[in-house]
Amino acid sequence: MISGLDHIVLVCPEIVSGTAVYSALLGRAPDWQSVSEDGAATAIFRVNNTALELMAPKGDGPVAERLGEIITDDGSGLKSLAFATADIEHAHHRLTRRGLNPHEIMPGESRSDISGKTRTWRRFRCDDAETGGIKTFLIEHVTGALAPVDAPGGAVVGLDHIVINTPNPDRAAALYGARLGLDLALDRTAPEWKTRFLFFRTGGLTFEVINRLGEDHDARASDSIFGLTWEVDDLAAAHERLLDAGFNVSEMRKGRKPGSHIFTVRDGTLNVPTLFISHDPK
Incomplete structure (x- = not known):
């Protein structure tokens, strides 16, 4: 569907x-x-x-x-x-x-x-x-559907994942999994990060639905689209390109997923928390 x-x-x-x-x-x-x-x-x-x-x-x-x-x-x-x-x-x-x-x-x-x-x-x-x-x-x-075109060097090639904040993870699991039919790839509670993660896959990207543990939540409150993680082939080239363009970016560091490296764009993204990521070739 x-x-x-x-x-x-x-x-x-x-x-x-x-x-x-x-x-x-x-x-x-x-x-x-x-x-x-x-x-x-x-x-x-x-x-x-x-x-x-x-x-x-x-x-x-x-x-x-x-x-x-x-x-x-x-x-x-x-x-x-x-x-x-x-x-x-x-x-x-x-x-x-x-x-x-x-x-x-x-x-x-x-x-x-x-x-x-x-x-x-x-x-x-x-x-x-x-x-x-x-x-x-x-x-x-x-x-007239738009088709992807080759990206210039250091440019974004795809969206690795989108982050959804939810006060009600069971409602989100039912929505994205049972009702919309996305593939639930992971449901994990990580006490070290005080977060429950639900990962759904569709069309080559991940929906990362997160619920912050230890916070007071109104289960009837709305979810929100929190942020985006853009994928690049060459993270160092992307990092240098954004520095040259005047963006406030963090240092490059290892990501949570084995073989991944990331950096954060701290501001200037129209209120969208933003990461860049690259993955080591398999």
């Missing part, structure tokens, strides 16, 4: 400056830029296993108004997930039966200001009350 994470939406106040930040961070230009009639400006960065879509208000319109309210209330940051499916009707039927109360399937269309090409899709949104409060969509591309 779900073939992967199609894209993540990052809402920011202004599209030109936001695009400049993420072009420098990812080391690659956007693959798609557009402005819709309802007041949304977008820039999409396609990597090998997903995409990051920046969205900002532009001009007047209902979407511009809604984006402005989101930014006023919560600031910039990661706001929604869109999972890929090859059969939107089947997915809608299955998620209806699984109690996610999906909204109506709606068509969409966008024309790129870069290439002049048009792409079309169909999508629906699940009920926020059933997805832990995270805006969650399923999307089927009809025409």
Whole structure:
């Protein structure tokens, strides 16, 4: 039903400056830029296993108004997930039966200001009350789907994992595993880190759902999209590139996973906690 994470939406106040930040961070230009009639400006960065879509208000319109309210209330940051499916009707039927109360399937269309090409899709949104409060969509591309292109040296090639914070790990396990059908690869409680980890796999990336132990949680409270870990082939080249671009980055260090090395981007990412990672060849 779900073939992967199609894209993540990052809402920011202004599209030109936001695009400049993420072009420098990812080391690659956007693959798609557009402005819709309802007041949304977008820039999409396609990597090998997903995409990051920046969205900002532009001009007047209902979407511009809604984006402005989101930014006023919560600031910039990661706001929604869109999972890929090859059969939107089947997915809608299955998620209806699984109690996610999906909204109506709606068509969409966008024309790129870069290439002049048009792409079309169909999508629906699940009920926020059933997805832990995270805006969650399923999307089927009809025409013009973006394909990954080779990355320049030191640039991001893919998304290694996305981190979701949850006050209710059992609810999250049911959502991502039983209801959305992602592969639960690990459910581990690590007292040394005071955290319960649930790892789900889909489309070549990992959903790392975390619950902080020893903290008071309201089990009815919403989950949140916390941060992103971007994968590069050459971590040292990426580290040098970001230093040259003026980012505040940590020293390179070993990651938790054997054979991995990481560094942290401390700020300047539009409120998105960000790591870079590389893996030793097997």
